[in-house]
Amino acid sequence: MSPPPARRRGHRCTGDREKGEYMLSGREHAASGCRTRREFLYQIGAATAGLVAAPRLLAEPGEAPAARPDAPVPGKATRVIIARDETLTKGSVDEHAELLRKLLDAALQRLTDAPDAATAWRSFFKAGDRVALKVNTLGLSTQPAVADAIVAGLCAAGVRPENIIIWDRFDRELAAAGFKLNQSTDGVQCRGTDAERIGSGYAEEVEKSGEIGSCFSRILTGPVDAIISVPVFKDHGLAGVSLGMKNFYGAIHNPNKYHGNNCDPFVADVVAHRYIAPKWRLTICDGTRAQVQGGPGRSPQHAWSFGGLIISNDFVAADAVGADLLEQERHARGLKSLAEDRRPPKHIATAGARGLGQSDLNRIERIEV
Amino acid sequence: MDGVMGRLPQPSRRDVLRCGLGACLAGGMVCRLPCAQGQDVAGTGALPGVALPGVVRHPARHWEKHADGEVKCLLCPRACVVGDVERGYCGVRENQGGKYQTLVYGALCSYNVDPIEKKPLFHYLPGTQALSIATAGCNIECKFCQNWQISQFRPEQVASTPVTPEQLAANCAARGWPTLAYTYSEPVVFYEYMYDAAAAARRRGVGSVMISNGYIEEEPIRELCKVLTGVKIDLKAFTERFYVEQCAGELKPVLRALEVLKDVGIWFELVILIIPTLNDSPEEIKAMARWVVERLGPDVPMHFTRFHPTYRVTNLPRTPVPTLERSRDIALGEGVRYVYAGNVPMHPGENTYCHQCRELLIRRVGFRVESSLIRDGKCPKCGTTIPGVWSQEQALSFAPRQRAAGTAQGTS
Numbered sequence: 001m002s003p004p005p006a007r008r009r010g011h012r013c014t015g016d017r018e019k020g021e022y023m024l025s026g027r028e029h030a031a032s033g034c035r036t037r038r039e040f041l042y043q044i045g046a047a048t049a050g051l052v053a054a055p056r057l058l059a060e061p062g063e064a065p066a067a068r069p070d071a072p073v074p075g076k077a078t079r080v081i082i083a084r085d086e087t088l089t090k091g092s093v094d095e096h097a098e099l100l101r102k103l104l105d106a107a108l109q110r111l112t113d114a115p116d117a118a119t120a121w122r123s124f125f126k127a128g129d130r131v132a133l134k135v136n137t138l139g140l141s142t143q144p145a146v147a148d149a150i151v152a153g154l155c156a157a158g159v160r161p162e163n164i165i166i167w168d169r170f171d172r173e174l175a176a177a178g179f180k181l182n183q184s185t186d187g188v189q190c191r192g193t194d195a196e197r198i199g200s201g202y203a204e205e206v207e208k209s210g211e212i213g214s215c216f217s218r219i220l221t222g223p224v225d226a227i228i229s230v231p232v233f234k235d236h237g238l239a240g241v242s243l244g245m246k247n248f249y250g251a252i253h254n255p256n257k258y259h260g261n262n263c264d265p266f267v268a269d270v271v272a273h274r275y276i277a278p279k280w281r282l283t284i285c286d287g288t289r290a291q292v293q294g295g296p297g298r299s300p301q302h303a304w305s306f307g308g309l310i311i312s313n314d315f316v317a318a319d320a321v322g323a324d325l326l327e328q329e330r331h332a333r334g335l336k337s338l339a340e341d342r343r344p345p346k347h348i349a350t351a352g353a354r355g356l357g358q359s360d361l362n363r364i365e366r367i368e369v
Numbered sequence: 370m371d372g373v374m375g376r377l378p379q380p381s382r383r384d385v386l387r388c389g390l391g392a393c394l395a396g397g398m399v400c401r402l403p404c405a406q407g408q409d410v411a412g413t414g415a416l417p418g419v420a421l422p423g424v425v426r427h428p429a430r431h432w433e434k435h436a437d438g439e440v441k442c443l444l445c446p447r448a449c450v451v452g453d454v455e456r457g458y459c460g461v462r463e464n465q466g467g468k469y470q471t472l473v474y475g476a477l478c479s480y481n482v483d484p485i486e487k488k489p490l491f492h493y494l495p496g497t498q499a500l501s502i503a504t505a506g507c508n509i510e511c512k513f514c515q516n517w518q519i520s521q522f523r524p525e526q527v528a529s530t531p532v533t534p535e536q537l538a539a540n541c542a543a544r545g546w547p548t549l550a551y552t553y554s555e556p557v558v559f560y561e562y563m564y565d566a567a568a569a570a571r572r573r574g575v576g577s578v579m580i581s582n583g584y585i586e587e588e589p590i591r592e593l594c595k596v597l598t599g600v601k602i603d604l605k606a607f608t609e610r611f612y613v614e615q616c617a618g619e620l621k622p623v624l625r626a627l628e629v630l631k632d633v634g635i636w637f638e639l640v641i642l643i644i645p646t647l648n649d650s651p652e653e654i655k656a657m658a659r660w661v662v663e664r665l666g667p668d669v670p671m672h673f674t675r676f677h678p679t680y681r682v683t684n685l686p687r688t689p690v691p692t693l694e695r696s697r698d699i700a701l702g703e704g705v706r707y708v709y710a711g712n713v714p715m716h717p718g719e720n721t722y723c724h725q726c727r728e729l730l731i732r733r734v735g736f737r738v739e740s741s742l743i744r745d746g747k748c749p750k751c752g753t754t755i756p757g758v759w760s761q762e763q764a765l766s767f768a769p770r771q772r773a774a775g776t777a778q779g780t781s
Contacts, residue, residue, distance in 0.1 A: 139454050202526060206680060237452040257521070297454040299453075
């Protein structure tokens with residue numbers, strides 16, 4: 001058997017003796033992003049419906065379950081913070097950088113019951129963490145000022161700027177959204193997957209997760225300890241909503257293949273992958289500028305001055321609350337519900353049913369700050 | 370298991386880097402890499418040349434406007450309704466401000482000069498060469514795709530080189546290659562480029578063959594047949610279940626497209642990749658062959674080819690040769706006159722035998738034609754006319770028949 005077209009070369013993680021490939025050593029294996037036993041167990045656990053109600057690590061046999069720093073406190077409902085300030089709807093978002101930082105810090109404190117903002121941030125991130133902020137620059141985009149506010153919080157927790165990367169699919173879309181690209185080793189990194197190398201910045205191997213088979217962005221397959229999803233609060237013509245989970249369609253090479261059936265169960269399949277779910281610390285949904293219809297492209301007539309952020313350490317709960325708020329606004333405007341418009345955001349319930357987080361609104365505590 | 374192509378020397382990295390497509394075509398230098406025997410696998414390594422800075426944009430054909438800035442693609446049966454800044458399932462056609470655009474017009478990501486037998490087309494100018502090209506993208510997703518590194522990627526994810534339709538045609542004419550083949554990925558998704566290249570090729574006396582999954586609407590394929598001279602269709606299986614579960618596609622529209630090809634009268638052949646346990650049952654092969662004879666006629670060649678594990682189907686073994694032989698026997702038994710076994714070099718099922726007297730007419734070893742006795746399209750022993758395209762003059766003389774009554778779009 002001769003090799004397939006060598007458009008995209010690289011080693012394989014599973015050795016195929018017949019093809020003369022090799023098995024990786026443990027260190028090579030880890031560096032390659034192949035799944036560890038713990039990661040494998042996590043994914044199996046995540047795919048088991050109803051086993052867990054919120055993100056958590058599975059323990060090794062014989063160990064007590066390891067509580068993640070962001071794991072919901074037992075006995076308490078999952079929290080989703082809705083942080084709004086009408087001032088944010090006036091002028092440009094960039095003018096309100098200070099207000100955004102304060103709002104975000106207050107939200108994190110409320111989420112964690114921490115005595116101060118730095119402590120709140122440290123409950124999710126530690127010095128030495130390498131943190132990836134997945135923004136969304138397709139159509140209505142994440143505001144750079146929101147990303148800046150997150151970076152300020154991370155730095156307050158001791159994360160080094162050069163260990164932070166703001167990323168999306170394309171350099172050109174990031175630049176068009178107002179982000180300053182930075183591929184140097186100084187300061188906060190900012191680049192698209194396509195900047196990883198000419199032609200493609202996606203991993204060589206196809207990763208299977210549920211129904212999907214995709215190559216993931218090398219930004220995610222590389223050394224990343226923590227992920228923050230920074231989507232835009234917007235409607236989506238097929239998935240119903242494009243929030244924290246749908247945002248990760250921008251992490252795979254073939255999102256176009258997974259828009260059928262309202263993107264379900266594909267969104268859940270993508271985020272359940274070991275590159276994403278185990279590392280996901282926060283969703284910080286940018287609602288400074290929102291859109292209730294016509295998404296993900298810009299549709300000014302359907303703009304919504306939400307003026308705030310939706311924040312949670314439970315990525316399913318954040319999306320569930322976001323979708324509910326969007327439905328309420330659509331109702332207030334006389335628009336059809338997403339279900340009536342034949343695009344219910346089914347992926348949220350699917351993710352909840354798989355134990356990736358809490359999708360039951362009755363079990364989510366909404367807190368407004 | 371390397372075939373003839375597999376023994377060709379692999380170019381060094383320097384060769385590849387030096388070998389820009391433009392220079393390659395102009396100077397006659399052809400990059401070849403080993404490829405799977407009997408399958409139309411992309412023949413280039415990392416395509417030399419500078420990656421396009423972004424993507425090319427060219428007006429798409431076969432779409433209509435919808436409300437709220439959406440467009441509906443009418444090219445393939447998937448009929449994607451695409452919102453602004455979004456793309457269709459193929460990943461290479463995008464709605465920009467309510468206008469549908471192709472992103473792969475002239476964006477060549479793979480090319481090679483292949484024997485026509487590699488397509489495989491066994492009854493179309495045997496022993497000749499075809500400049501074979503592809504762009505990124507596909508409108509289905511076969512979990513066993515041999516060329517997924519280009520078919521399942523979007524244009525900005527693969528290095529491409531800009532080549533105009535006119536350049537393709539001119540180089541074929543200058544080099545004496547009689548055929549342009551649109552292949553490797555899925556030509557339907559680069560429809561506009563293919564159409565214009567085929568038209569330009571015809572003007573220069575060069576034929577065009579499309580190697581496709583046949584997942585295309587009736588109007589586009591009828592239009593396309595005005596410029597093509599041959600077609601090969603991958604009939605993936607004969608059950609809807611297989612198409613849905615293994616290909617994210619549908620069988621019925623493919624069968625419809627085959628009937629259209631029959632109706633317009635263009636030369637076409639069928640390839641069926643036999644995958645153990647998924648589409649290899651004798652009942653399915655029998656039903657397929659029976660349908661072919663009844664609806665397309667006994668002269669449409671069928672190629673049963675051997676599966677190799679790849680892409681998302683890595684848990685199944687290679688197809689046992691006896692399974693191919695059984696499939697071939699079943700099809701012959703149902704009345705298909707020309708049935709081949711593919712991906713099994715030296716197998717007698719690679720050869721062409723007169724359907725009337727069983728005389729060996731074309732002896733093949735892999736992609737190479739060892740001998741051909743066909744003269745003027747006839748068997749030299751019994752004088753029977755052998756179906757196919759045996760001269761460039763015959764290829765270029767093809768013009769589609771007018772639409773027959775009862776074959777209007779939407780009928781079945």
